[in-house]
Amino acid sequence: MKLSRRNTLSLLGGGVVLAAGVGGFAVTRKPKTALAPWAAAGDYSEPRMKALSYAILAPNPHNRQPWLVDLRTEGEVTLYVDQTRLLPHTDPFSRQIVAGLGCFLELLTLAAAQDGFDVRLDLFPDGEDKNGVDDRRVAVAYFDQRAGLAEPELFDQILHRRSLKDPCDTTQPIADDTLAAVQGAVVRGSNVNGTTDNAQVAALRALTVQALETEFATPRTYKESVDLFRIGHREVDANPDGLDFTGPFFETLHMTGQFNREKSMDRDGFSYKTGLDMVRETARSGMGYVWLTSPGNTRADQIMAGRDWVRLNLVTSALGLGVQPMSQALQEFPEMADLYTKAHEMLAPDGGTVQMLGRLGYGQTPAQSPRWPIERKILNA
Numbered sequence: 608m609k610l611s612r613r614n615t616l617s618l619l620g621g622g623v624v625l626a627a628g629v630g631g632f633a634v635t636r637k638p639k640t641a642l643a644p645w646a647a648a649g650d651y652s653e654p655r656m657k658a659l660s661y662a663i664l665a666p667n668p669h670n671r672q673p674w675l676v677d678l679r680t681e682g683e684v685t686l687y688v689d690q691t692r693l694l695p696h697t698d699p700f701s702r703q704i705v706a707g708l709g710c711f712l713e714l715l716t717l718a719a720a721q722d723g724f725d726v727r728l729d730l731f732p733d734g735e736d737k738n739g740v741d742d743r744r745v746a747v748a749y750f751d752q753r754a755g756l757a758e759p760e761l762f763d764q765i766l767h768r769r770s771l772k773d774p775c776d777t778t779q780p781i782a783d784d785t786l787a788a789v790q791g792a793v794v795r796g797s798n799v800n801g802t803t804d805n806a807q808v809a810a811l812r813a814l815t816v817q818a819l820e821t822e823f824a825t826p827r828t829y830k831e832s833v834d835l836f837r838i839g840h841r842e843v844d845a846n847p848d849g850l851d852f853t854g855p856f857f858e859t860l861h862m863t864g865q866f867n868r869e870k871s872m873d874r875d876g877f878s879y880k881t882g883l884d885m886v887r888e889t890a891r892s893g894m895g896y897v898w899l900t901s902p903g904n905t906r907a908d909q910i911m912a913g914r915d916w917v918r919l920n921l922v923t924s925a926l927g928l929g930v931q932p933m934s935q936a937l938q939e940f941p942e943m944a945d946l947y948t949k950a951h952e953m954l955a956p957d958g959g960t961v962q963m964l965g966r967l968g969y970g971q972t973p974a975q976s977p978r979w980p981i982e983r984k985i986l987n988a
Contacts, residue, residue, distance in 0.1 A: 637854075638840045641847035641977035648766060654724055654750060655684050659981050661718035661765050665917055666932070667707030668694055669835055670976055672848050672984070674711050679987040684715065684748040687986070688740045692848070696831040697822065697938050701740045702909050706962060708745055709913020713795070714765060715748060716914075721762040724750045735906040746910070761792070764921040769975070771929030774892035775968025781895040785926055789897055789967070792922035797915040797962065800954070801897040808893060810953065815890040815966065818935035818946050823883050825942045833871045837977070847977030854974070890933065893966030897930065904960040912962035923967070930965045937961055 644663055651657040655678055667673065671692040677685040688708060693701055716726045726748050733743040786801050793799040802808065822828045835849030838861050843853055852866070860866035860878075870878040899915055901908035916932075923930045936943065936950040954961045 636840050636858075637974075638843040638847070638851075638977055641840075641843045642975050644978040644980050645766065645975045647980070649718075654719065654722055654752075655682075656981065657722055658715050658718040658724070658726075658750075659684065659984075662711045662715035663978055663981050663984065664765060664768070665707065665710035665714045666768070666770055666920060667710060668698060668703040669832065669850060670848050671704070671707070671835075672979055673704050674708060675984055675986055677986045682750045684750070685744055686712065686746045686748065687742065688745055689984075690740065690742070693740070694831060696825075696827045696940060697935075699939055700738055702904070702939065702962075703934065704740065705745075705906055705909040706913035706916065709910035709915075710917040711913075712746060712748065712910065713914035713917045717759045717762045717765065719748075719750060720756055720759040723752055723754070723756050725753050725756060726750055730907050730910055737904070737906070745906075761918060761921040761925075764924045767924045768917070768920050769924065769929075769973040770920070771931040771966075771968065771970050772889070772973050773971050774889050775894050775929065775966070775970045777892055777894065777968075779894070779969045781928070781967055781969075785928060786895060786897075786967070788926060789919055789922055789928070789930075792918040793899065793915040794918065795914040796911045797899040797901055798959070799897065799899055799915070799919075801895060801967075803895040803967075808895065811896045811964075811966075812891050812893055814936055814946065814950060814953065815893070815933040815964075816887050818933075818938075818943065818950075819886050819890055820883070821943055821946060822935050822938070823879075823886075825940070828938075828940060828942070830872065833868050836868050836871065838867060843977050847979055851977050889931075890966070892968060892970075893933070894968035895966070896933075897965050897967060898954050898961055899963040900955045900959045900961050902959050904962075908960065909962060916963045916965075919965075927969070928967060929970045929973075930967050932963060933966050934964050937964060 648660045649657060651660055673689045673692040675687040675689045693704055698704055712728060719726045729747045732747060781803050786803055790799045790801050832850060836852055837843045837846055837849045838852045839858050840853050843851055866878050870876050873879055899912050901912060920930055936946045951961055
């Protein structure tokens with residue numbers, strides 16, 4: 608049975624009434640400190656800190672926020688990957704983590720340009736490992752102040768950018784010129800394609816549903832996500848990364864004992880089945896798709912894809928459109944191999960690597976995602 612959030616709350620019946628009666632404040636309360644970095648963006652006088660305060664708002668896999676920066680050299684930001692924030696089961700080669708670092712670098716570049724600084728990036732100056740990431744430098748960003756630097760067009764969307772998480776409005780199609788505008792944001796070197804064709808949309812809906820089911824059905828990949836559940840405002844404020852489950856819906860389920868990490872691992876239980884139904888419903892609502900490919904699959908290619916992805920995301924925000932990464936079929940763990948091949952046959956028939964796949968559609972504006980403050984991400988100031 609397909610369960611929307613509203614239907615699920617109705618099924619809980621008296622449990623919801625009880626929770627509202629004994630803990631209504633807890634149910635409706637939002638995270639506080641976890642959202643503070645959004646309000647603090649730009650509130651720094653030092654140029655690098657100012658740019659970084661926007662960069663930390665970048666989208667990234669499972670909201671792991673895998674960036675660490677070294678500021679000891681004046682006029683430079685050295686970026687490292689935080690190896691404690693990888694996803695070894697769903698992202699065994701850290702390809703998606705590196706793409707997330709590309710999103711970070713693009714927002715850093717846009718924010719610096721808004722402040723009159725041109726940023727030159729030196730990627731992987733110490734070399735790279737295609738099979739993993741280590742303690743070598745991911746990038747060095749050199750800040751160069753320039754008079755008359757053009758104002759970046761997408762900067763003003765950084766604070767509005769979100770990833771669509773709820774189902775799309777399936778009564779509202781995406782116009783051809785809107786899709787073209789989305790694709791036009793991709794300028795960092797990725798190849799971009801998109802579709803609103805009914806047959807292609809149906810095929811991609813089916814592919815993304817299958818991929819989500821595979822990730823759920825594989826115990827170690829599903830557990831990797833469950834371990835990152837942050838349930839309720841208290842957990843999110845205490846640890847503002849991972850997968851955010853806040854708001855009346857999830858707070859009520861948690862308070863009534865219907866939803867926690869242990870119950871989510873029970874494949875015969877309410878939490879598991881409802882969660883799977885909800886992601887299926889979301890995946891089946893895509894009204895269009897967009898995907899990024901690269902000729903190869905170097906770490907620089909992955910950074911490039913991340914930079915282009917966040918630009919695409921900024922443009923969808925400006926257009927009032929939603930986009931959500933649906934890249935499960937692009938994950939490289941063994942159980943996903945058949946769907947990985949199928950995705951590449953569909954999306955990159957002439958070769959190359961599909962780096963990102965997202966569904967497009969109109970829907971509710973998501974809430975801001977929790978973030979660690981930039982001060983927690985600095986190695987040396």
